[in-house]
Amino acid sequence: MDCIFCKIVAGEIPCDRIYEDTEVLAFLDIHPKTPGHTLVIPKTHSENIYDIHSQSLTAIMSSAQKIACAIKTALAVDGINVIMNNGAAAGQIVFHAHLHVIARFAAGSNTSRHEELGIVASKIREALL
Ligand code: 5GP
Ligand code: ZN
Numbered sequence: 001m002d003c004i005f006c007k008i009v010a011g012e013i014p015c016d017r018i019y020e021d022t023e024v025l026a027f028l029d030i031h032p033k034t035p036g037h038t039l040v041i042p043k044t045h046s047e048n049i050y051d052i053h054s055q056s057l058t059a060i061m062s063s064a065q066k067i068a069c070a071i072k073t074a075l076a077v078d079g080i081n082v083i084m085n086n087g088a089a090a091g092q093i094v095f096h097a098h099l100h101v102i103a104r105f106a107a108g109s110n111t112s113r114h115e116e117l118g119i120v121a122s123k124i125r126e127a128l129l
Helices: 004-009 054-075 117-128
Strands: 017-020 024-028 038-042 079-083 099-104
Touching: 004 024, 004 038, 017 054, 017 117, 024 054, 024 117, 038 054, 054 079, 054 099, 054 117
Parallel strands: none
Antiparallel strands: 017 024, 024 038, 038 099, 079 099
16 A cells, blocks of 8 residues: 555654554654644554544544643643644545644744754653653
8 A cells, every 4th residue: 555654654764753652653744833743643554534443543642642741841832733634625635544743832932943853853752751
């Protein structure tokens, strides 16, 4: 199957890994909306909310919670969005189910920090420990 996220799970395409367990992989988005923008995906392929197994959905949401807490600690954010795009009309581009965990910063705070993805990833991983 020609799925870019399945290739990331298989290690065929590199990623800045944040978290991994038997069911879930989390890694930084290659085009972050803000620093720390993380994608949380089930290791088993499904397209989106319509076909994802409820156990996988529970697993990615539970991981997104832990990762949101780690991002909050690591990056001193003011807010966090957890978003799932389902279907092209909803903005879905990659058809392997995923949650976006996106940090938000209050108006006036410095959102123009552009750190290397690898540095941001290690800060979040440390906060997860
Ligand atoms: P969607 O719009 O489908 O919810 O979002 C897909 C996300 O995957 C986009 O934000 C995009 O930047 C990200 N993305 C696409 N290809 C890759 C990739 O090869 N590696 C990583 N880390 N992110 C990707
Ligand atoms: Zn896939």
